[in-house]
Amino acid sequence: MQSSDEGDDPMPRDDEELKTKKDKYKVLALLGKGGYGAVYSVLRLSDSEKFAIKCENANTCRKALYMDCNVLKGAAQIKSRHFCTVVDQAAVKDRFNFIVMKLIGKNLWDLRMDTPECRFSLGTALKTAAQCLVSIQQLHKFGYLHRDIKPGNFAAGRKESNEHHTIFMLDFGLCREFVKRGEGKLRTQRANAPFRGTTRYAPLNSMLELDTGRKDDIESWLYMVVEWTSGGLPWRKLKASDRDKVLQFKKELRNREDLQEDMFYSCPKKEFFRILKYTDSLDFYATPDYGFVYYCIKHAADANKIKDTDPLDWDPNTPYFGPIEVPGDGAVIELEVENRMSAEGSINKTRKEKGKKNEEKENEKYRTRKRENKKNDEDEKMKNKKDLEAALKKS
Numbered sequence: 001m002q003s004s005d006e007g008d009d010p011m012p013r014d015d016e017e018l019k020t021k022k023d024k025y026k027v028l029a030l031l032g033k034g035g036y037g038a039v040y041s042v043l044r045l046s047d048s049e050k051f052a053i054k055c056e057n058a059n060t061c062r063k064a065l066y067m068d069c070n071v072l073k074g075a076a077q078i079k080s081r082h083f084c085t086v087v088d089q090a091a092v093k094d095r096f097n098f099i100v101m102k103l104i105g106k107n108l109w110d111l112r113m114d115t116p117e118c119r120f121s122l123g124t125a126l127k128t129a130a131q132c133l134v135s136i137q138q139l140h141k142f143g144y145l146h147r148d149i150k151p152g153n154f155a156a157g158r159k160e161s162n163e164h165h166t167i168f169m170l171d172f173g174l175c176r177e178f179v180k181r182g183e184g185k186l187r188t189q190r191a192n193a194p195f196r197g198t199t200r201y202a203p204l205n206s207m208l209e210l211d212t213g214r215k216d217d218i219e220s221w222l223y224m225v226v227e228w229t230s231g232g233l234p235w236r237k238l239k240a241s242d243r244d245k246v247l248q249f250k251k252e253l254r255n256r257e258d259l260q261e262d263m264f265y266s267c268p269k270k271e272f273f274r275i276l277k278y279t280d281s282l283d284f285y286a287t288p289d290y291g292f293v294y295y296c297i298k299h300a301a302d303a304n305k306i307k308d309t310d311p312l313d314w315d316p317n318t319p320y321f322g323p324i325e326v327p328g329d330g331a332v333i334e335l336e337v338e339n340r341m342s343a344e345g346s347i348n349k350t351r352k353e354k355g356k357k358n359e360e361k362e363n364e365k366y367r368t369r370k371r372e373n374k375k376n377d378e379d380e381k382m383k384n385k386k387d388l389e390a391a392l393k394k395s
Contacts, residue, residue, distance in 0.1 A: 010095035011038050011055055018042070018053070018098070020090035025053065025100065037065065037096075041103060051087060055098040058091065064173030065097055071172040072101070074142040074335050081323060082135035082169050104168050105158045109151035111314050112228045119231035119266070123310040126301045127320060128154075129225040130294060131167040136221060137290040137327040139169065140214050142335055143179040146172070147196045147212060149220035151228060156314065164315060165322030178213065179332055189213075189284045199240040200233065205284075207247045214330075215282040218293060222275055230266045234259055254280065268300035290327035 012018065012027045019025075025042040028050070032039045037056040044051060056065035075083030088100035108128060112120055120128065132154055139146055146153075146169070153171045157163025174196050178187055190211040197206050201223045203216035227233050235249040253259045254276075264272050275296050282288060309319040 010057055010059075010092075012040055012053070012092075012096070012098075017045075018090065018092065020088045020100070022088050025051070025088075027053075042100070050103050052084075052101050052103045053098045054101065055096040058094055058096050062173070065099060067175050068172045069099055071139070071144055071175055072099075074144070075138065077335060078138060078142060078333070080135070080138045081166060082131065082138060084168055084170075102161075102168075103158060104170075105156045105164060106314075107152050107155040107170070108167070108228065111156065112151065115313055117231060120228045120313055122229065122266075122268075122304055123301070123306040124313045125225065125229040126297050126306060127310075127312065127322065128167055128228070129221075130297050130325075131323060132169070132221060132224070133218075133290065133294060133297070134323075134325045134327050135167065135169040136217050137330065139175075140178075140217070140288075140330065141328060141333055143177050143181070143332055144172070144175045145178050145212060145214065146217050146220075147174045147176060147206070148198060148201075149217055149224060150198050150201045151224055159315075165312060165318075165320055167322070181334070184332075184334065186285055195243075199238075199243050199246050200227075200235065202246075204247070204250055207243060207250065211284060213282075213284040213286070214288050215279050215284075215286060218288055218290075219276075219279045222272065222279065226263060226267055226272060230264070234262045268303065271296040271300040271303075287330040290330055294327050 014027055014029065016027045017024055018027065024045045026045060028041040028043055030038060030040055031052065037054060039052055039054050042051050042053050043049070054065060054068060056062075069086055069089065072083055072086045076085060084101040084104065086099050086101060089098065091097040106114075112118060115121075119125075132149075135154075136146065136149065148171065153169065155168050155170055157166045157168060179185065180187060192209050193206075193211045195202070195206055195209055196212070197203075197220065199207070201220045203212060203219035205212045205216050223233060227236075234253070235246045238246050238249075249259070253263055260269070260273060275293055278292065279288070308324055311318055311320055312322070
């Protein structure tokens with residue numbers, strides 16, 4: 001494989017050929033780039049079929065790509081249609097690790113922004129909401145929390161593969177297992193936890209730096225659904241750095257009718273607020289009643305005379321043919337150990353070759369910062385926790 005000779009960027013270059021044990025791939029174009037890696041479209045040279053590759057710097061201490069691989073292999077075990085399949089995987093020594101996946105279409109943020117009013121029609125909003133809810137329930141089924149539910153982490157399939165009415169869940173770098181493997185028990189709730197997610201959609205518990213459970217993924221899902229139904233959230237003009245102000249908005253939403261009117265503008269207010277009240281009633285260990293949440297969505301569709309065949313906004317001339325599924329009961333299954341471990345092979349090979357010293361140093365730095373932050377923030381966290389408990393009691 002080629003070595004990097006263009007600056008310090010270890011990521012793939014246009015037209016670069018990548019080799020795995022199974023195939024060769026030609027890099028076509030950069031699709032997206034984030035803090036932990038990048039996604040590219042590639043061409044498999046053996047049959048000219050297009051795929052996506054997700055890459056992660058080989059020297060990173062974060063194991064986001066390993067988590068992606070584990071989650072996608074778990075989804076394959078339950079045969080979910082809402083997750084991409086891992087086709088291949090490999091590493092380019094000293095540069096990056098990568099997995100090869102199904103190539104999909106635009107994410108739901110971009111699809112919403114393509115509409116004339118930057119919001120979905122109610123039929124599209126509820127159909128996509130139901131599909132996303134099912135994918136969250138399925139993720140929970142094999143023991144993972146997403147912790148970063150947002151429109152950019154869901155996408156429609158490609159029209160070329162006739163999957164453009166199916167929604168796929170993406171980006172599992174912030175996922176966390178909430179069960180103890182081999183024991184069938186839930187992890188014990190942590191007294192506090194670092195913020196994870198995106199400020200706009202983050203649940204109250206995450207913003208208060210409390211441990212999050214399954215209910216919190218559903219809370220984030222609701223914020224996301226409200227946004228693409230109404231066109232925006234009450235705190236939409238605030239920046240990610242304005243976390244305290246966004247937190248205050250979310251707290252007051254539970255008790256202020258004017259905020260509720262703003263929040264649920266052009267939405268099925270009764271059904272959406274019922275979902276919010278329901279998630280607020282759950283604790284960390286609770287198994288959500290996904291069927292109840294789905295019923296609220298279905299009731300809103302029926303009340304507004306929305307048919308199962310009504311088209312999606314991004315394919316207005318075709319009757320809807322995407323999946324219509326009722327979420328499962330919330331039971332958690334045990335994944336096959338062999339399948340989980342097989343994800344590690346080539347992806348972690350480069351990291352192992354670099355040794356564990358750098359990772360241990362970074363971990364120690366993180367632990368030191370965490371101790372310092374905990375000492376400085378302890379009083380503030382206790383105050384926020386009491387505020388949340390008071391707000392929930394009032395609601």
